[in-house]
Amino acid sequence: MKKWNLVIDVAKCFNCNCCTLACHDEYGGNEFPGYAAEMPKLGHRWIDIEQRETGRRPMVEVSYLPVMCNHCDNPPCLEAAKDGAVVKRADGIVLIVPEKAVGQRQIVDACPYGAVFWNDEKQLPQAWPFDAHLLDAGWTRTRGSQVCPTQAMRTLHVTDEEMTRLAQTEVLEVRSPERGTQPRVYYRHLDRLRSVFIGGALSGVLAGILECIAEARIRLMHGGKALAEKRSDTFGEFRFSGLAPDSGAYTLHIEVAGFREKLIEVQLHRDSVCLDAIELEAAGAPPAAVTAHEPTTA
Numbered sequence: 125m126k127k128w129n130l131v132i133d134v135a136k137c138f139n140c141n142c143c144t145l146a147c148h149d150e151y152g153g154n155e156f157p158g159y160a161a162e163m164p165k166l167g168h169r170w171i172d173i174e175q176r177e178t179g180r181r182p183m184v185e186v187s188y189l190p191v192m193c194n195h196c197d198n199p200p201c202l203e204a205a206k207d208g209a210v211v212k213r214a215d216g217i218v219l220i221v222p223e224k225a226v227g228q229r230q231i232v233d234a235c236p237y238g239a240v241f242w243n244d245e246k247q248l249p250q251a252w253p254f255d256a257h258l259l260d261a262g263w264t265r266t267r268g269s270q271v272c273p274t275q276a277m278r279t280l281h282v283t284d285e286e287m288t289r290l291a292q293t294e295v296l297e298v299r300s301p302e303r304g305t306q307p308r309v310y311y312r313h314l315d316r317l318r319s320v321f322i323g324g325a326l327s328g329v330l331a332g333i334l335e336c337i338a339e340a341r342i343r344l345m346h347g348g349k350a351l352a353e354k355r356s357d358t359f360g361e362f363r364f365s366g367l368a369p370d371s372g373a374y375t376l377h378i379e380v381a382g383f384r385e386k387l388i389e390v391q392l393h394r395d396s397v398c399l400d401a402i403e404l405e406a407a408g409a410p411p412a413a414v415t416a417h418e419p420t421t422a
Contacts, residue, residue: 127216136276143268194307324399
């Protein structure tokens with residue numbers, strides 16, 4: 125049978141919080157018996173946006189990660205619940221039944237993702253119910269995916285086989301797969317939350333004036349092999365993204381007409397490396413090599 129899934133493209137999320145606001149609009153002040161009790165005005169973010177920054181001024185990469193109940197196929201909250209307070213529906217949705225879950229704080233503690241909140245006033249565990257009341261009424265998308273301006277969030281109603289093929293085709297991942305919870309919230313470009321970059325800006329003297337150097341050829345070498353090649357932009361800037369933290373020594377080969385080839389050794393540690401301004405030497409000057417270490421984050 126077809127089941128509900130959510131696919132989130134991290135590269136498209138820019139922290140507009142429309143999905144978060146839609147969730148508050150839907151559940152704040154509203155009761156949906158059998159699905160969800162009213163969300164408190166303060167303290168609960170059933171759909172939240174986590175932020176990760178890497179680099180330093182003036183070159184920084186910021187990524188945003190929408191997080192919510194993962195509607196796991198192997199939900200720890202279901203195992204912790206008593207008296208049918210949590211149910212796993214045949215269509216993949218996990219619901220905390222408000223009429224049965226009163227007082228069961230262990231449901232909050234059981235979630236390894238921190239996606240279940242405790243309502244002090246109602247003494248009730250609560251989580252985003254995948255807008256199940258709307259889907260059961262004929263909606264085809266959750267409110268979050270409906271309002272997302274970049275379509276970073278997609279609601280899919282497909283079989284498990286179709287979802288498996290899609291995950292392979294689009295290189296989708298789930299959060300913390302090692303936990304064995306089998307989430308139904310998938311992410312594209314999740315590597316942005318764990319990768320780092322090497323970047324810098326080139327300049328050189330042209331007609332007696334120090335200028336930005338555009339269209340320089342920069343090759344990134346690692347372990348004696350060429351990994352990637354970039355061209356500097358109008359401002360002389362370049363960036364190699366998607367690199368693994370603590371991956372060791374890299375070499376930048378920089379070539380551009382009228383200037384000496386420049387070699388820069390870079391040691392990549394836990395954070396991105398933003399090289400200081402790189403001034404190229406006019407042709408005829410001896411080649412130079414510079415070693416860059418992990419900078420202190422500004």
